[in-house]
Amino acid sequence: MTRTASTMLELGTPAPDFRLPEPVTDREVSLDDFRDAPALLVTFICNHCPYVRHIRRRLAELVRDYQGKGLAAVGINSNDVAHYPDDAPEKMIEEVRNIGYTFPYLYDETQEVAKAYRAACTPDFFLFDRNRRLVYRGQFDDARPGNDAPVTGRDLAAAIDAVLAGRAVPTDQKPSLGCNIKWKPGNEPDFY
Numbered sequence: 061m062t063r064t065a066s067t068m069l070e071l072g073t074p075a076p077d078f079r080l081p082e083p084v085t086d087r088e089v090s091l092d093d094f095r096d097a098p099a100l101l102v103t104f105i106c107n108h109c110p111y112v113r114h115i116r117r118r119l120a121e122l123v124r125d126y127q128g129k130g131l132a133a134v135g136i137n138s139n140d141v142a143h144y145p146d147d148a149p150e151k152m153i154e155e156v157r158n159i160g161y162t163f164p165y166l167y168d169e170t171q172e173v174a175k176a177y178r179a180a181c182t183p184d185f186f187l188f189d190r191n192r193r194l195v196y197r198g199q200f201d202d203a204r205p206g207n208d209a210p211v212t213g214r215d216l217a218a219a220i221d222a223v224l225a226g227r228a229v230p231t232d233q234k235p236s237l238g239c240n241i242k243w244k245p246g247n248e249p250d251f252y
Contacts, residue, residue, distance in 0.1 A: 062239060063238070065180065066199075066236040069178045075186075075193075075194070078090060078091050078166075082164045082167075083150065083165070089134065097132035099126075099223040101132070101134070101186070103186070104137075105165075108144060111205060111238035116159050117211075120160045122217060127163075134165075136166045138174035139241060140243060141169075152165050171244060180240065182238045182241060183236055184197075184236050184238065185199070185236055195219065195223055196216070198219070215234065219233075
């Protein structure tokens with residue numbers, strides 16, 4: 061596992077467009093599907109990463125708690141499934157059912173959406189306000205596999221609270237850390 065930090069995309073960046081398949085429902089989901097939500101969380105996750113596995117149950121709970129308050133959320137898996145078959149679409153379906161994700165979990169086969177967001181790691185979080193401007197791109201919390209920090213989602217929750225209350229999100233944000241996105245050979249981005 062290669063420990064990789066978020067690229068910390070510039071705050072204020074408009075949400076890049078996407079239209080991706082959702083293996084659970086076999087339908088396509090796009091950015092426009094969330095146009096009425098006051099906040100949108102786009103998170104790059106996968107099934108096999110130990111960093112995602114460390115937080116995934118709390119992530120599912122946190123999103124579920126905030127969906128009733130106006131948060132829309134989507135998970136995106138951009139890993140190369142030829143080399144990482146545990147992240148294949150059929151395994152994504154199992155992950156949704158086993159963990160209880162209540163948000164669409166999409167498959168970015170071409171990896172173009174990950175590149176558009178400058179996603180570097182799993183998990184990598186991008187929180188957008190009502191105008192779809194980036195207001196948070198930081199860590200879930202201080203918990204990592206192997207440390208004793210509790211998995212709370214404190215950092216991300218504070219940012220969501222601010223957006224939903226119409227307050228500014230503090231700009232002093234710690235980058236997310238995780239496994240690098242598993243790029244297809246020859247498809248590595250230039251932003252590392």
